[in-house]
Amino acid sequence: MELKRVVVTGMGALTPIGNNLNDYWNGLVNGVSGAAPITYFDATLFKTQFACELKNFNVEEFIDRKEARKMDRFTQYAMVASDEAIADSGLDFTKMDTGRVGVIWGAGIGGLETFQNEVLDFGKGDGTPRFNPFFIPKMIADIAPGQISIKYGLRGPNFATVSACASSANAIIDAMNYIRLGYCDAFITGGSEAAVTMAGIGGFNALHALSTRNDDPKTASRPFDKDRDGFVLGEGAGALILEEYEHAKARGAKIYAEIIGGGLSADAHHITAPHPEGLGAKSVMENCLRDAGVKPEEVDAVNMHGTSTSLGDVAELKAIKYVFGESAYKLNINSTKSMTGHLLGAAGAIEAIASILAIKNEIVPPTINHFTDDDEIDPKFNLTFNKAQKREVKMAMSNTFGFGGHNACILFKKLSD
Template identity: 55%
Template structure:
């Protein structure tokens, strides 16, 4: 028996398109402008009656209209999480100057989609349980299962754009968006595709999900002041503010991007993954998983900690998480941790759960492109141990040659992405 060895030349991977549907902007430009101006997307929940709920605030999508992105009949057969994904995807392809309607058949085989969600079709699930209770099983919608399941977002993206390349969903709680990006990065590096549409989406502002997180004491109850409720690193922080929306990125091999003259925002230099192996919801008190992920990303990028200028931190505004992540930064970067310009953009967007990593990856990429670090808002009194430069109050202009994006999720999942300025 003879065996053959395949030699793989690792290809460089770049970001060529961005799409964002968020509580502070329904396009990428509006999202970025909202970030650098320090806009809060939080307010009282309007999607259900919160009278009996402990937490009554969220960062809801405002004035979202699916019709510019899909047929009204199609929209009625999709849960909101899929609608958000398709909207962000359309923006990203347009931004990348990649018209999928003009692709040749052979090109469709080489472009794929990986899109994740933390919760999936929870709104539909609640609706159909009520239907079952009131009318019985015969009245359950025939679209219930295909509308609810988490893999339908990338499935619908493939159908909408005729993409036959690698396609799957990612579910790793709040690390989902980063994991979708990292999965695509590995496929592109090894030549399994020429381009990938990636991202995360979430639509879980409903009585079940909000009530569940509140029962865990994970949510802020600053109900009388929602705009300042998400306050990472502040000594008075009391939990995260849930949010909804989607972020999408077009990733391509450098060779493919150059061949078609695509705009290039940044290069994905590295990825690091780990697990805390500690608790289903609480982070490891020593931050060991976060340290492993950041170090692995730097190692994969072949760079030293001193090369990093900016980190978009996971920083959810929870009492434990923010301090643990800050300490992990000091472990990884040493004295250089105090030279970093850090951001906690969840102070503005709220926590987008499965979409958080993708939306914050977009923020990190735009920080590199524009040389502007988004601020952390609402932090008035730094907690003990949180003594780094969190870019408090106002955006900061500075060169950003390399940026990390941290995403840590329930289940102990940790994924860090390293983005770098693109050079020939």
């Protein structure tokens, strides 16, 4: 069976460094840090008192107030990013078989704030069970794709992928495969997360996963730096429109890039720590390259998972060196989490978008906040430190790994007939 080709025809972004696609890209290439003191709650007593929150975002500018109140923030973010991606794509669902248009969406946690607040409110009472009737529909991780499909009347495959920080990368790979196999013409896919809450910050602090650089939040996310001390929690959403190539071509669609491969693997090692030699990371990149049918030396750029943790950054670079060999030193490698923080289940989506725009604009965004070299990291790697670099990017890889040892890797290519 000959697989269909899959292309990206629309994108939307809602991030800590830009509330739309263009602003997000400008933030990336200009090396803007999204980290700042937390405003959503009083974080005075928390070990970490900062995060990468959205800036100047008012949901009522996008969603009716009454409807917005029925949604957790992670669903609100999904709706806003998806609306932008659909408008960007130019798709007209009234002219399509909506049974062949699906929504696959990733969220690592889902409605954490809703769950937190409902339980706290219950705890303040006399034990009588009084809960908001929208408690469950707001909280469940699959509600975001459900809400998107309801708004647009899309009757194709509709579900959520949950694989911690790999969730939205898993969603994109699933959507690609449904189109490849001829089951659908188009998908809205991506991911969203809204875990900057008391439960989110407190929980990750308990794991010793977050940076505690409260005196200097803007430089706290520093992948590959010797003095990195954990990741910075982020929030937001990324949405992509994937479309079968001939379908997109027939309607004269703008095409950003072709998605040519997806790889999956498991570390099978530890619930939160990566394998020290990056075995799962090696496998997932090899699987992705094999799926795409390309050689390692054909890849120009890798957007690493690169969370700014002591173990993760080193293990992933070991894996890249193993998979790419000498050609690893010709790659532009970066971690856009240095700017956006870690968006958990939405990370794969916004980083896929960064990879696609690197291809389109021939610019690789930087890894900011590098001050001190790490002796455990090979100095011959080009980690795109502190300043964006111009280069032709014909093929870009995006890595996303999650707690539980879940690994996902996506490969994008400049469109060629």
